[in-house]
Amino acid sequence: EPEVTQTPSHQVTQMGQEVILRCVPISNHLYFYWYRQILGQKVEFLVSFYNNEISEKSEIFDDQFSVERPDGSNFTLKIRSTKLEDSAMYFCASSEPFYGYTFGSGTRLTVV
Amino acid sequence: DQQVKQNSPSLSVQEGRISILNCDYTNSMFDYFLWYKKYPAEGPTFLISISSIKDKNEDGRFTVFLNKSAKHLSLHIVPSQPGDSAVYFCAASEGNQGGKLIFGQGTELSVKP
Numbered sequence: 001e002p003e004v005t006q007t008p009s010h011q012v013t014q015m016g017q018e019v020i021l022r023c024v025p026i027s028n029h030l031y032f033y034w035y036r037q038i039l040g041q042k043v044e045f046l047v048s049f050y051n052n053e054i055s056e057k058s059e060i061f062d063d064q065f066s067v068e069r070p071d072g073s074n075f076t077l078k079i080r081s082t083k084l085e086d087s088a089m090y091f092c093a094s095s096e097p098f099y100g101y102t103f104g105s106g107t108r109l110t111v112v
Numbered sequence: 113d114q115q116v117k118q119n120s121p122s123l124s125v126q127e128g129r130i131s132i133l134n135c136d137y138t139n140s141m142f143d144y145f146l147w148y149k150k151y152p153a154e155g156p157t158f159l160i161s162i163s164s165i166k167d168k169n170e171d172g173r174f175t176v177f178l179n180k181s182a183k184h185l186s187l188h189i190v191p192s193q194p195g196d197s198a199v200y201f202c203a204a205s206e207g208n209q210g211g212k213l214i215f216g217q218g219t220e221l222s223v224k225p
Contacts, residue, residue, distance in 0.1 A: 004155070033212070043156065043201060045212040056212055091155050101146065101213070103155035 002026040004104035006092050012110045013082050021077045021107045023092030032075045033093040034067065035103075036060070043091065049075065082111045115139045116204050118216035125223055131189040133219050135202030138183065142204040146213065147176060147187045150199045159200075160187070192223045 005024040013019050025032050034046040047057040049067055064080045075094075079086055087110050095101035117136045125131045133147075143164035148156035162169040162176045162185070169176050175188045189196055199220045203213040 006155075035213075042217045043203075043213075043215040045214065048212055058212070093155075101158060103148075103157070105155045106153070108153070 002102070004092055004094055004102050006090075006104035006107050008107060009105070010108045010110070012112060015084060015111055016081050019079050019082055019109065021079075021090050021092075021109070023075045023077070023104055024073055025075055025092065025094030026096075026102055027073070029094035029096040029102075031055075031095045032067075032069070033095070034077045035091045035093060036088040037091065037106075038085075038088045046077070046090075079109075082109075084111050087111045114217075115142075116202055116214050116216040118200075118202055118219050120219050121217070122220045122222070125192050125221070127194055127223055127225050128191045131187075131192045131196065131221055131223065133187040133189075133200050133202075133221065135185045135187075135216050136183060137185075137204050139204070139206075139214075140183070141206045142214075144205045144207060144211075145176070145178060145185050146203045146205075147174075148201045148203060148215075149196075150201060150218070156201055189221075192221075194223050194225055197221055197223050 007022045032049040035043050037043045045058050047061045048055045066078045068076050089106045091106045092104045115138050146161040147159040150156045160171050160174045160176050162178050167178050178185045199218045201218045202216040205211045205213050
């Protein structure tokens, strides 16, 4: 069964450092997303990406966040200057259509 | 702003019995609803969905019921199995093409042998 692949599974970074979280969506999907889940809280939408541009973003997705699809297969989330409160599980998802809305297994980001 | 609410943080049922997980929403623009199952350290796994034009959708042991007037949906699992033990998230969207999902807080289901 097709799956969304995320790397790394766990990333530890120092506050103020830049991190890039990587995702390989399902190949025939056209919509791509990032969500995050802070420990003990619900899964929250960050951003959606379609046709090589952001289609929607949440209030969380401020100027320190950016997304890219650099080579037609990878989909990345960059956090420019990490803060302690960025510590969370980050989930990539892709869809086409919703029946295929599939999440990756996540990257646990720990900012110290 | 909790547009999707799961008011029961946990539920415990006996193996073989029915599990009923509930979800309420406030946004009348939502017209597509999904249930996801999540194990620790894994991503949400899609279970079943329902469009607002329907009031019931069934897939094997899983049935989702939608009551639009009450803005309420529920997931029924019957018979429940120990392997069903996980956190279940309700999610909603405006439309079924490329839109964001708004998740509830989740209900942790424990199915006891």
